[in-house]
Amino acid sequence: MAEAKSEKSPFIGKQQAPVTLNPSWESxxxxxxxxxxxxxxxxxxxxxxxxxxxxxxxxxxxLLHGVGTLMPWNMFITAKSYFEDFKFGPNNTVATxxxxxxxxxxxxxxxxxxxxxxxxWLNIFVNFGGDLTTRIVYSIIFEMVIxxxxxxxxxxxxxxxxxxxxxxxxxxxxxxxxCNGIYQNTxxxxxxxxxxxxxxxxxxxxxxxxxxxxxxxLICGEIFSSKRTSAxxxxxxxxxxxxxxxxxxxxxxxxxxxxxxxxISRSSEKKSDSKAQLNVPYWQIFKKxxxxxxxxxxxxxxxxxxxxxxxxxxxxxxxxxxxGPDYFTLVTCFATFNVFAMLGSLTTSWVQxxxxxxxxxxxxxxxxxxxxxxxxxxxxxxxxxSLAVFIENDWVYWGIGIAMAYSSGxxxxxxxxxxxxxxxxxYQTTAGMYAAAMLITGIFSGVLFSYxxxxxxx
Numbered sequence: 001m002a003e004a005k006s007e008k009s010p011f012i013g014k015q016q017a018p019v020t021l022n023p024s025w026e027s028x029x030x031x032x033x034x035x036x037x038x039x040x041x042x043x044x045x046x047x048x049x050x051x052x053x054x055x056x057x058x059x060x061x062x063l064l065h066g067v068g069t070l071m072p073w074n075m076f077i078t079a080k081s082y083f084e085d086f087k088f089g090p091n092n093t094v095a096t097x098x099x100x101x102x103x104x105x106x107x108x109x110x111x112x113x114x115x116x117x118x119x120x121w122l123n124i125f126v127n128f129g130g131d132l133t134t135r136i137v138y139s140i141i142f143e144m145v146i147x148x149x150x151x152x153x154x155x156x157x158x159x160x161x162x163x164x165x166x167x168x169x170x171x172x173x174x175x176x177x178x179c180n181g182i183y184q185n186t187x188x189x190x191x192x193x194x195x196x197x198x199x200x201x202x203x204x205x206x207x208x209x210x211x212x213x214x215x216x217x218l219i220c221g222e223i224f225s226s227k228r229t230s231a232x233x234x235x236x237x238x239x240x241x242x243x244x245x246x247x248x249x250x251x252x253x254x255x256x257x258x259x260x261x262x263x264i265s266r267s268s269e270k271k272s273d274s275k276a277q278l279n280v281p282y283w284q285i286f287k288k289x290x291x292x293x294x295x296x297x298x299x300x301x302x303x304x305x306x307x308x309x310x311x312x313x314x315x316x317x318x319x320x321x322x323x324g325p326d327y328f329t330l331v332t333c334f335a336t337f338n339v340f341a342m343l344g345s346l347t348t349s350w351v352q353x354x355x356x357x358x359x360x361x362x363x364x365x366x367x368x369x370x371x372x373x374x375x376x377x378x379x380x381x382x383x384x385x386s387l388a389v390f391i392e393n394d395w396v397y398w399g400i401g402i403a404m405a406y407s408s409g410x411x412x413x414x415x416x417x418x419x420x421x422x423x424x425x426x427y428q429t430t431a432g433m434y435a436a437a438m439l440i441t442g443i444f445s446g447v448l449f450s451y452x453x454x455x456x457x458x
Contacts, residue, residue: 059198061251062202075213083104084104086231087165111177112174114444118181119181123135134201139182141184144239154228189429189436195198199435207409208342214335216233217315258441267350287421288422291360295360304450309453311337311373313453337401344413345412348417356407375390378453383454385457387456420435
């Protein structure tokens, strides 16, 4: 009866944790002092089996949330042709003094990454909207509303007011990424209290999101001739994915496996006195997790330094290469990166090597990818390459792209999985949020560095 009553209680309230735990057998566990690794042994002493994630339900829920954290942004990127060629195309809009089309993608990048970066960091120290459940729920709701506004704008004829459309779109992108920054950071904080493979599930989901959008771009391009129709389907799909994320989040408190690990995390917090709870040692947590935070930052910095800015502008050297010129960039750059980054993340479900102590070695070695891609047939738009092409074999270039993508997915997953394990259980949520913030910081820094690409070859 107690369990039934607790499950009927509202999920969104003033509770101090993402879910309400029931006073079941899990609450009778003795105080747990480790970082989450010793739960099985404690249960063994009581003669009770550890709850299992039946049918990997919790794993797939967090994988879906990984897809959801990047789906809205991926759909905006996929709709590039809709914005540049349809809404701001010379034949579809009145002449203006300002060319909104020329630097639209760069403007969209800054409008998205800056608020995402700022609110990822603020979410660690400031309780936006209260507890973790409230942050996630309202972030998803606001994202869906913003996407709905974007769909309405797509249906309207904005040819006579391109300036209004441009700035409205930029405001939508800023607000979308404010919500997404809070959502993404909070998800990594919640999953940090579970076994490390569940953090890997979120990273895997974010890579699957890229594969999904690439496949959808190919399908919509074949089915629809209208760029506007394709864009509407992109944004509708993002709303549907967010709706699934919204619904499945409320299934977590009903799962015995998830409640068990939340109980361990909560019991560890209760051991602290009230002053310790009010004064979270942010700097001490950061210092303990710093090696893995560095690994996360550098992995994403290298990846975003070359992808997509440099890699998408590498041209074929061999006119007889197996991939034709029309699909060369789509296949060797975007599809290759999304597929192999996903496979790299998936591999960490079975293999976790190297360990936390030596993960920095392959992470630092990945810096070699930056000069390697510059040595390929990289030609920036509207430029003439003056540097000699050192790697003229397209198969070698493709192999480098595969290695970069796979290592990005694999090493980033390991870093995100290891980071929360470096601190005590009660601080794992904060460490997970630090990891998410460093992920975005690495992405933002890599994007800025990629602007130097043309200067290396021109």
